[in-house]
Structures are given as C-alpha cells and as structure tokens.
Amino acid sequence: MDDKRRRFEAQVLPHLDAAANLARWLARSPADADDIVQDAVLRAYRGFDGFRGGDAKPWLLAIIRNCFFTAAGQGRQRRNVPLPDGELDRVDGALIDEAPDPECVAIRADQGRKLDRIIATLPQEFREVLVLREMEDLSYRDIAQVTGAPIGTVMSRLARGRALLKEFWLRDLEGARDGMQ
C-alpha cells in the first residue's frame, strides 16, 4: 500500500459513516446515496494531495454535498422544493409556542421511524444543517465550510430548521392522538 493510500485511509476513511449519513439524508434513496459516497470518496482520493491537513471530516462532507448536487443537477433527484418565505415566517414562533413539548407525549415504539419521515419532509437547506449539527456534531464554522454559507446564515437556518422540525413533529403527534380518540 503506498503512502498516499495509507494517509487517506487513516485521515479520511474514519469519516465514512458520516459521509454515508449525510449522503443518505440528502439523497434519501439508499442506492443513490451509496453512489454519491463512492463517487465522492474516489474524488476525495484524487484530490487528496490538495488537502491542506486539519480536520478531514468537513472537507469530505463538502465533497459529498457537491457530488449530491452534481447528481441532482443531472436530473436524477430533485425532490425537495424550498417552502415559500411566508410559510417560514409563520412558524418562527413555533420554537416557543404553548403546545406541549414532544417529550411530554409518551414515547412510541415507532417514534424513530416517524421522525425519520418528518426530517425527510424538511427543505434540504434546513435538513442538512440539522444533520450536520445534531448528528455529526459539527461546529458552526465546520457547517459553514461544508455548506459554503456564511456563519450567520448557518445560525438562522439552524433556528428555522429546528422550528420547522418542532412544528411538524408536534403536528404529527397531535394527528396520532386525534387518530386514537
């Protein structure tokens, strides 16, 4: 095994799960996600000489995201349309509304699967910052690097994404409760 391959395996491949997770949350279809990861990792390898050290995780995740958009641009996937602005303003207050918090409602066995579906309905620009922040534990600076957005934008997308997620989640829980009555 040559030196480049060895360094790549030591620095980049530990983040393969993170790459697979982000690709899956962007592309949704497992087959598309796997294709994106494979494409991205090989591109990362070819471009590894240009990697200037530091944390390889945001570097790899940025490549994943670019590969997703390349694939999406080729018309293979385009499933999420951003909500109109008015809709977003309306739910901004949802972060502090008076409704019971999700944790107040009994935990259901299929909650994970439900949440999975709810996250999937979020517009992509909110979904990706939530995945990067909450699942991958990236800092604002790293999320800005991955998404190519300024830190201020990362912060407002996170806030809106969280507000939306909360609203959708509560709506889903209320729907389930109504269904049971």
Added chain:
Amino acid sequence: MACNEALRLQAYFDGELDASASADIERHMETCRDCAALVHSLEALRGGLREDALYHRASPVLRSRIAKGLDRESSGPRGFTALMATGRQFWSGAASGAVATAFAAALASLVFFPVTPNPLVNDVMSAHLRSLMENHLIDVVSTDQHTVKPWFAGHADVSPPTADFPKEDYRLVGGRVDYVEGHRAAVLVYRHGAHTINVFSWARSGESLPNIVDRNGYHAVFWQSGDLVFCAVSDTALDELLGLVRLIKEISIPDSRE
C-alpha cells in the same frame, strides 16, 4: 414572539459561546420564560435527532465497493497497465521460472476474475495476487510473532493467533491489512519454499463460506475458528497449504477477536 436573545441562546446551546457570554445568557435564562422554554425544546429535538435509528452508517457492501475503487485508483492502473506497457522487457528480464509463472497466472486471473460470482473468493484471490505483483506484500516486516500480533491490534479489525513454524518450513515473514468484503482483514504472510502463502482473517458475520476453491492454479482454503473467519491462499500444492492450515488451527484460541 420570540425573545431577541433566541439566536444567542441557540449558540449557547450549541456550545459556540465563550465563558463570559455563556454566563450572560445563563443569567438571562433565569428571568426569561421564553428562553427557558426554548432550551427545553432544543434539548427534546436533539434527543430525537440523536436516536441511533436515524443514523445511516456505511454498509459493508459500500465499504467494500470503496476499497475496490481505491485499489483501482491507487494501484490497479499503475500495476496492471505498467506491466502491459513494458511487457516485452519485463518478460525477458524476469524469465526466471517461478516468478514468470506467478505473474502469468496473476495476469490471467485478473482477466478472468470479474466474471466469477463469489465476491468473497474474488476479494481474497485478488488481494493475494496484488500482494505478489507490487510492493504490497508486507506492511510490518517481522519474523517475530510478538511483533506482528500487536501491530494488527492498531491496524486491522481483528488480531488473529500468530505463530512462526520454522520446523515445518512455514516461515512467518510479516503481516498486512487488506479489505475483504468490507472488513479490515489481518493478513499473515508465510513463505513455504519459493511460495508465498497469505492467511487472511476477519470477524465472522454469518456469511456462508466455501470450503476449498481452486482457481487458475491458486488454492483458497476457508475455515472458521471462534469469532474469526480464515482463508489461506497460495499457489503451493493443496496438501502443503492444508499443512499450514492444520498448524494454525492447532494454535487457534477462540475469542481472539479484539
């Protein structure tokens, strides 16, 4: 209405504030009902999002596809096409019997491997051939089992029983890591006469194993011991390969997975 501090509170929640700004916001939370509720809400969402079921890890199939892709990127084109390009000089230079036969078989096998069905057999066979074709045979050079075994602990997913068998003429020459079916397999490299024997081992994951596979003059012997799957590959006579398999089985201790 949301409190004006909502974004700063979020930054506090995400660990982005320094100590003094954090102290500020903590004081603010003591008096602001909205912000106290917001933190509560953020925690609930975080708990939900960090559910294991929502995290999609790279599958073994994907890992194996990537390992193969990297093989092609890093060594495949150079190893194979360079050999083809310099073919004539190469063959006249390396006409010393054994080496030439090994390379001829290696080339023939590379051509035939893609159409064969069992990916596991393909993985170990191509890993064996690659180890012969390039400077890829050994990552840790040592005839000392006490050097090779600890090396695996930091590099492979498993640490197999390791021994040298000089009396029986199976000499341990080193160790290596290869990807087999998405696992980081530990590979022990033995010399037997003029032949190289690679002994792969990886964590068992319930796959069905062939017993003995012959292909293009190479033999692969598969077996299981404890949590580990083993495969010995070589172009020695099958009896001689089975001789080493027997010796390794004798020293194998179950539960050697780390």
